[in-house]
Amino acid sequence: MDVRSKRVARETGLTIPQIVVLNAVRDFEAATTAEISRVANISPPTTVTILEKLELRGLITRRRSTVDRRIVHTELTETGKGVLAEAPPLIHKRFFSGMAAMSTEDQASIIRAFHTVADLLEPDEPGGGTGNGPTEAGLSA
Incomplete structure (x- = not known):
């Protein structure tokens, strides 16, 4: 990104x-x-x-x-x-054609996953989370 x-x-x-x-x-x-x-x-x-x-x-x-x-x-x-x-497109046509080729169920599953990730990226409190980054959840960079 x-x-x-x-x-x-x-x-x-x-x-x-x-x-x-x-x-x-x-x-x-x-x-x-x-x-x-x-x-x-x-x-x-x-x-x-x-x-x-x-x-x-x-x-x-x-x-x-x-x-x-x-x-x-x-x-x-x-x-x-x-x-x-x-300006270049922020989302490429391949994304749209790929999503259009998926079943409605697969599209819904991906959208749910995006929402889950977005929710996880929100800070716990106003002003930001703990600042520990990806390793906080046991993830490695």
């Missing part, structure tokens, strides 16, 4: 989370920060930080709602659309 992140950063000048956020912005018309955060599966404060960086680079525009000033709408700029069009 680290090699992929470095390659994506080298090719686009963006981090994978920034590309995920740009994709989320693209998927909504005048996306709110809450929508982007939910779709990108990134915390709202981190989403705001990413949006600020993307705005500084001219990839998005943000404007406050005229109805509720607490709501900020985000849209891709033409530059942002171009960068996103040139």
Whole structure:
């Protein structure tokens, strides 16, 4: 994953989370920060930080709602659309075709396993886990 992140950063000048956020912005018309955060599966404060960086680079525009000033709408700029069009896919077509070729039961099993792993990676307490890494669970690197 680290090699992929470095390659994506080298090719686009963006981090994978920034590309995920740009994709989320693209998927909504005048996306709110809450929508982007939910779709990108990134915390709202981190989403705001990413949006600020993307705005500084001219990839998005943000404007406050005229109805509720607490709501900020985000849209891709033409530059942002171009960068996103040139960005490598984060998930390759082979993954989608492989999943499509699987039975519904196998797909469900893989999705359950992904959810289990994601749950295991969540910290036990706010602010992080014990910091012992993979060896904590008896796993070796």
